[in-house]
Amino acid sequence: MTDDALTDDALYALPKAELHLHIEGTLEPELAFELAARNGVDLPYATVEELSAQYDFDDLQSFLDLYYATMAVLRTREDFAELTRRYLRRAHAQGVRHAELFFDPQAHTARGVAFDDVVDGIGDALDEAGREFGMSGGLILCFLRDQPVASAEEALTAGLRRTDRIVGVGLDSAEVGYPPSLFEDVYARARAAGLHAVAHAGEEGPPAYVREALDLLHAERIDHGIRSIEDPELVARLAGEHIPLTVCPLSNVRLRATPDLRDHPLHRLDAAGVRVTVNSDDPAYFGGYAGQNFAAVRDALGLTADQARRFARTSIEASFASDERKAELLAELDGWGA
Numbered sequence: 001m002t003d004d005a006l007t008d009d010a011l012y013a014l015p016k017a018e019l020h021l022h023i024e025g026t027l028e029p030e031l032a033f034e035l036a037a038r039n040g041v042d043l044p045y046a047t048v049e050e051l052s053a054q055y056d057f058d059d060l061q062s063f064l065d066l067y068y069a070t071m072a073v074l075r076t077r078e079d080f081a082e083l084t085r086r087y088l089r090r091a092h093a094q095g096v097r098h099a100e101l102f103f104d105p106q107a108h109t110a111r112g113v114a115f116d117d118v119v120d121g122i123g124d125a126l127d128e129a130g131r132e133f134g135m136s137g138g139l140i141l142c143f144l145r146d147q148p149v150a151s152a153e154e155a156l157t158a159g160l161r162r163t164d165r166i167v168g169v170g171l172d173s174a175e176v177g178y179p180p181s182l183f184e185d186v187y188a189r190a191r192a193a194g195l196h197a198v199a200h201a202g203e204e205g206p207p208a209y210v211r212e213a214l215d216l217l218h219a220e221r222i223d224h225g226i227r228s229i230e231d232p233e234l235v236a237r238l239a240g241e242h243i244p245l246t247v248c249p250l251s252n253v254r255l256r257a258t259p260d261l262r263d264h265p266l267h268r269l270d271a272a273g274v275r276v277t278v279n280s281d282d283p284a285y286f287g288g289y290a291g292q293n294f295a296a297v298r299d300a301l302g303l304t305a306d307q308a309r310r311f312a313r314t315s316i317e318a319s320f321a322s323d324e325r326k327a328e329l330l331a332e333l334d335g336w337g338a
C-alpha cells in the first residue's frame, strides 16, 4: 500500500477495532423517527431535517442535551437490537471487525427501561453480526459522571449480573467538575469482579483528570485524552506505560474540543510514542463512522499508509478481544492492500 493509494475505499477496507463508540450515539434521525412512531414517543422536532438541523454543537453539554433527549425513543429490547444492527452493518462496511460498545444504562433505567432489555438487545445484534459478518465485540457499561455515585453503584450491581455480555466499565457524560476520583470505589468493585476499566478523560477536562483516571481508576485505556498534549510529562508517561488513547477526531471538531481538525494533536501524540487509535464516538451526530474518521484525518492532517496501519494495529492490540481473536485480526491486517 503506497501513501497515494490511501483512498476512502482503502481506509474502509483497513481491518480495525472500534474502541470508542457510544451505541446511543449511532441513532440516526431516520431511525429516531421510526422508533418514535412505533413507541408513541413525541420528539420535539417534526421532521428528520428539523432534527438534523440541531446537530450544530457549541460544546459537550450542548450535544449531551440532544443525545439524552433523542434516546427517549429507545424503549424495547428490539429497539436496542435494531439500533445496534444498523450500527454494526455500517461499521463493518468501513472495516470494523471488532467493536466494543459503550452503553449508558442509567439513562435508560431512569426512563423505566429494563437493564436487561438494553443488554440483551445490543447482545442480540452482536450475535447476529458474528454469524453474518464474523464480527466480534462486547459491551462496556459507562457510568454517567454527572449523576450521583450511588446511581453508578446501582448500575454496576446490575452489570455484575451480566458479565456474559459486559466486558468492562467506562465513565462518560459531562466531564468538567466531575473528576474521576469520585468513582474510585465503584471502579475498585468493578475491577475486583474481573471487569476491564476505561474512562473518558481529557476531552474537555484537564490533564489532571487523565492522571486520576490512571492512578485512581486504574484505567487501561483513556477515552479521548487529547488534552494530555498540554502536559509533556503526562505524554511521556502515557508513552512509557503504553496507555492507549481512543481518539475521536470528528467528535473533537464537532464539540469544539479542538478548534479545527488541522490543529488536532493526534499526530503529535503519535510522534511522542503514545499509542493512539481512531474512533467515531457518536457517529450519527458527528458526521462519520470509523472509516470516515480515518479519511478526515488524511484530508486535514495527512496520513501515510504506515500510520493508518499502525493506528489499526494499535486498535486491535488495545482491544479486549481474546489473544486468539487478536491474532486473527492482525493476520487480516497484514494482508491489507496486498
Ligand code: HPA
Pocket: 022, 025, 060, 067, 172, 173, 174, 200, 203, 251, 281, 282
Ligand atoms: O463524547 C462524549 N463525551 C462524554 N460523554 C459522552 N457520551 C456520549 N458521547 C460522549
Ligand SMILES: [Zn+2]
Pocket: 020, 021, 022, 172, 200, 223, 281
Ligand atoms: Zn465518548
